[in-house]
Amino acid sequence: MKKQRFTISVYSENNVGLLNRISGIFLKRHINVESLNVSKSEIENVSKFTIVVNTTEDWTRKIVAQIEKQIEVIKAFYHTDDETIFQESALFKIASHLLFDERQIQNIIKESNSQIVTVSRDFFVLAKTGRRHEIDEMHDQLEPFGIMQFVRSGRIAVTKSEMPITTLLEDFYQDK
Structure with a gap:
């Protein structure tokens, strides 16, 4: 089998x-x-x-x-x-300056249908809900810019x- x-x-x-x-x-x-x-x-x-x-x-x-x-x-x-x-959810914590300095970050947010959950002076947090491969793809796109923290939920x-x-x-x- x-x-x-x-x-x-x-x-x-x-x-x-x-x-x-x-x-x-x-x-x-x-x-x-x-x-x-x-x-x-x-x-x-x-x-x-x-x-x-x-x-x-x-x-x-x-x-x-x-x-x-x-x-x-x-x-x-x-x-x-x-x-x-089924779906999963993920949170990405990224340095705040990248949101304003890197146009590609804004494109990733828009194209991935993710949401900005919070913005502070030092970081911002993105939320993404979708299939595992969609979250993995977003992770791979954000990784070169530096992910401060990342967490993924289990499948629902x-x-x-x-x-x-x-x-x-x-x-x-x-x-x-």
């Missing part, structure tokens, strides 16, 4: 230690987590983990099955990139198809 990128969505109760146990599942199988984001979900008191891995579908299926064995996990799903709509994603999670949760909470 060939490796490909999968987005794993895990719906869970918000309990201490779950992230550690989930990461242990990947560690035991020597599978690197490319991206991780945890946030509240569309359902009250339910967290959503969005995990990106590059592995085979067989391994992904086994990982999801192991994750679902965790007591706090309500349900886990996996999807390919074609089955999801929604599925193109309907997710049955609300129905599953109603059933889950009725059983409790």
